Amino acid sequence: MTRITHMAAGALIGGLFGKYGMLAGAVGGVLPDIDVRLFGEEKDREWHLFKHRGITHTLLLAFAVSIGSYIYLSLYDYEKLVFVIFLALLSHIALDSLNFQEEKPFYPLKTGICFKIIKVGTIQEYLFITLPLFLILIEVVITKYKYYI
Ligand SMILES: [Zn+2]
Numbered sequence: 001m002t003r004i005t006h007m008a009a010g011a012l013i014g015g016l017f018g019k020y021g022m023l024a025g026a027v028g029g030v031l032p033d034i035d036v037r038l039f040g041e042e043k044d045r046e047w048h049l050f051k052h053r054g055i056t057h058t059l060l061l062a063f064a065v066s067i068g069s070y071i072y073l074s075l076y077d078y079e080k081l082v083f084v085i086f087l088a089l090l091s092h093i094a095l096d097s098l099n100f101q102e103e104k105p106f107y108p109l110k111t112g113i114c115f116k117i118i119k120v121g122t123i124q125e126y127l128f129i130t131l132p133l134f135l136i137l138i139e140v141v142i143t144k145y146k147y148y149i
Helices: 003-015 019-039 059-076 080-096 123-145
Strands: none
Touching: 003 019, 003 080, 003 123, 019 059, 019 080, 059 080
16 A cells, blocks of 8 residues: 555544544554665565565564554653554554555464455555545544544
8 A cells, every 4th residue: 555545544543542643643554664765665576574565564563663662652651652553553564465465464474465455556545445544534533623624
């Protein structure tokens, strides 16, 4: 999925937990794709730990980031945001599993998932995933926080 879709999903999850949750969720939603910056975006078919959808798209890293976030955020009494970050990371893995590139979220187990439902950046993604997420997010913002556009 594209960055905007992951951000919308994370912000929606976080929006249910408060205003700071929305920000934490948006960041957590896009965080796994930092691997594109770190390792580049290789298109070869063989799965590798240090390539796009490698280690950053695993439950192992989701737990590690959550533990690190807990250590940092507990200094400022924002521990509840750790749950938001964890859920946003899981949403990223779940959304990417709908694409055509395999990921192995259960690493070190070799089980890979790839549902091959939606291609990245297509009109189908924006119409059936991104747009509904944004509409629900707007509804959450309006009803929960009483912000009117
Ligand atoms: Zn991703």
